[in-house]
Amino acid sequence: MTSQGKVCFVNPSTSPRSKRPELTKRYNRKAVKRLLELEEWIDDQLRLLFDCQPEDATPVDLYLDDILGNEEDKYEDYIKSKLEPTKPPVQAFIEELLTRIKELNADRKSRDSLN
Numbered sequence: 001m002t003s004q005g006k007v008c009f010v011n012p013s014t015s016p017r018s019k020r021p022e023l024t025k026r027y028n029r030k031a032v033k034r035l036l037e038l039e040e041w042i043d044d045q046l047r048l049l050f051d052c053q054p055e056d057a058t059p060v061d062l063y064l065d066d067i068l069g070n071e072e073d074k075y076e077d078y079i080k081s082k083l084e085p086t087k088p089p090v091q092a093f094i095e096e097l098l099t100r101i102k103e104l105n106a107d108r109k110s111r112d113s114l115n
Contacts, residue, residue, distance in 0.1 A: 028111060038100055039064045045097075049088045060086060067101065075101060 046058040062082050070078045076098055083090045 031108065031111065034104055034107065035064065038104060041100065042097065045093050049090060049093060050086070064101075067097075072105065 042062055042064060043058075046052070046060060046062060047054065047056075050058050050060070052058050060082055062079065067075055067078055076094060079094050079097060080090075083094070
């Protein structure tokens with residue numbers, strides 16, 4: 001509504017909703033789902049390592065975006081630096097996380113080569 005009290009209608013073909021299929025095509029739902037599943041797995045594993053309840057925060061903030069923001073050969077160093085001051089045995093967690101990230105990256109690369 002404008003200040004003069006007029007109502008303006010939006011042409012459906014130019015509305016943001018009409019672009020939604022392009023967004024889902026650009027951001028592959030399967031890839032987004034895998035990212036989300038990996039983030040949830042990280043959170044669950046940290047809760048197990050630190051014996052935290054679901055409503056409690058873990059003593060370590062480890063985010064997938066931060067890990068992926070590093071060079072691939074620096075993932076392990078970054079993860080270790082975040083977990084270093086902690087007491088629980090974390091090597092098995094780190095190895096499993098690196099395996100899952102490599103699988104995720106392989107899927108992304110194969111998808112990108114198809115486009």
